Each structure stands twice: as structure tokens, then as C-alpha cells.
Amino acid sequence: MDKKLEQLFYFALGSALAVKEKLEKNGEEMKEWQKKAEDNAKEHFDDLAQRGEQEKESFKQMMTDILKDVVADLDLATKADLEKLKKDMGN
Structure with a gap:
């Protein structure tokens, strides 16, 4: 009976050690996966920031063109128009 009890003890100890090793291995794999995910997210963020x-300049030019069209459509005086008027009134 003592032999069976001893075998059961060693079986439980071996099982516990196997579970511990598996958990440690999975923990390391999770750390590696997390590191890769963080690196990928940073790279993606950097790519988007660089693209922006x-x-x-393209966006700035597009907004300038839109504002010029709005000023023209509303028939508002431009800086050039005001300078010309100033010049004409001065003569």
C-alpha cells in the first residue's frame, strides 16, 4: 500500500511540474506575441502618421482652392481687389 501511495505522490508531483512547465512556456509565448503585437501597432501608427x-500640403492646397472658389462664388473682395481699389483711390 505504501508503494502505491508513493507512486501516487510522485505522479501528482510530476503532473504539477508538467503543468508548471506548460504554463511557463505559454507565458513566454504570450509575452512574445504581445511584443510582436505592440511592434506591429507602433509600426502601423508610424506609417499612418507619416502618410498624414x-x-x-495636398490637403492645404485643396482647402485653399475651395476657399478661393467660395470667395469667388460669394463675389467677395480679395486682397488684390482691395489693393487695386486703394491704388485707384490714391491717384
Whole structure:
């Protein structure tokens, strides 16, 4: 009977150690996966920020063109129109 009890004890100890090793291995795999996910997220964020920076001038030019069209459609005086009027009134 003592032999069976001893075998049961060693079986339980071996099982516990196997579970511990499996958990440690899974923990390391999770750390690696998390690191890769963080690196991928940072790379994606950096790519989007760089793309936004590249499109900045294009967007600025597009907004300038839209504002010029709005000023023209509303028949508002431009800076050039005011300068010309100033010049004409001065003569």
C-alpha cells in the first residue's frame, strides 16, 4: 500500500511540474506575441502618421482652392481687389 501511495505522490508531483512547465512556456509565448503585437501597432501608427504628414500640403492646397472658389462664388473682395481699389483711390 505504501508503494502505491508513493507512486501516487510522485505522479501528482510530476503532473504539477508538467503543468508548471506548460504554463511557463505559454507565458513566454504570450509575452512574445504581445511584443510582436505592440511592434506591429507602433509600426502601423508610424506609417499612418507619416502618410498624414505627406498629405498635409495636398490637403492645404485643396482647402485653399475651395476657399478661393467660395470667395469667388460669394463675389467677395480679395486682397488684390482691395489693393487695386486703394491704388485707384490714391491717384
